Amino acid sequence: MGKGDDTRTAILDRSIGLAAEVGLEGLTIGRLATELHLSKSGLFAHFRSKEALQIQVLDAAAERFVDEVVKPAVREPRGEPRIRALFDRWLAWTKSNSGPGGCLFVAAAAELDDRPGPVRDRLVALQKGWLEMIAIVFRTGVTEGVFRPDLDPEEFAHDLYSVMLGFHHASRLMRDPRAGARAQAAFGRLLSSARRT
Amino acid sequence: MGKGDDTRTAILDRSIGLAAEVGLEGLTIGRLATELHLSKSGLFAHFRSKEALQIQVLDAAAERFVDEVVKPAVREPRGEPRIRALFDRWLAWTKSNSGPGGCLFVAAAAELDDRPGPVRDRLVALQKGWLEMIAIVFRTGVTEGVFRPDLDPEEFAHDLYSVMLGFHHASRLMRDPRAGARAQAAFGRLLSSARRT
């Protein structure tokens, strides 16, 4: 504990925002130090390599994501309300993440596509966890009798993620004001095709 | 013209592959020169700045995309065959683009999300053109009477692009062998919901 942890938290905080803008590779220790009024070496000492920093940034972002998106959602009633909360909060997370940059995970996903290494491995693990979370929520909806039992929960998760990616693209890159409405519409169609008849 | 154009083409060729791997920012003149057995300065002379190189890389990739995806697709019959050809060839383009890296445009989209400048502007323009192309193909399907006239063609384009993004994510990052099948399934659902009853 103590002061060091506060600094570390502040570093990771800024890193998340910065990495969402310029990527995990574009994230630079020098710039980070300047913005936080630290020396490069002092900042560097908190992590012993840039790679370690990148991984910890991913972990910190995931922790925040769970707090802001997953936890509140699982407090909603099983079935449709819960999955809708998941979706709505994910949208809000992507929109905020404040200022520029969009969602760190989406940015990192494209960046680490084909660059093997521990950082990529960590991201894949986190994404797998998130997709599994969606699938689980869907499955509980099935056992509750509101979703069709003949559907593959993982495919549902995949499709939902596609909607989210489409939203990110339309809103962040294309700056399309209809992005939100379209994401909601696509989500609605996905839901209604998953509902038990 | 002469030899210079051959070199330029070779540079852009390698640049497209490299940029798909490491991004347009990660694309480096030094590495490019080494791989192509050129001097940094000799290579640099072809473009007068890195930014100009990045833009020309985007343009070159777009040109190739049109040749490999759009042109063959518009030779297909109007309506469903044409839009299916568009989709299938896009999938093939994303898979090949040979070796690692995936689709340059998807990578660039995430990278340039919130980084203003001429490169981003160029990418947005190209993406807008591509989305418009999808919408136009959809519209001709409407006038042919095979697609529902009450649907928004641009929304259809948006939804189709979402499917593509989902495929890219599942296949490139997650290395999910079911990515192709799921993309086809999602495409099938999108199509059947767009067909006239």
Next chain:
DNA sequence: ACAGAGAACGAACGTTCGTGCTCTTATCGG
């Protein structure tokens, strides 16, 4: 009061970055 740990500093390292020069070699029209 003193020892030790933790946190941050400034300076420097070897590399690589993009970008300029100048100079030499190839190419091609008259």
Next chain:
DNA sequence: CCGATAAGAGCACGAACGTTCGTTCTCTGT
């Protein structure tokens, strides 16, 4: 076959990169 012109090499630059080092504070526990 020659001379203009295009293409590329060679070299150097300032800046930024990640990383290491030795040092200096400021706490905390004994």
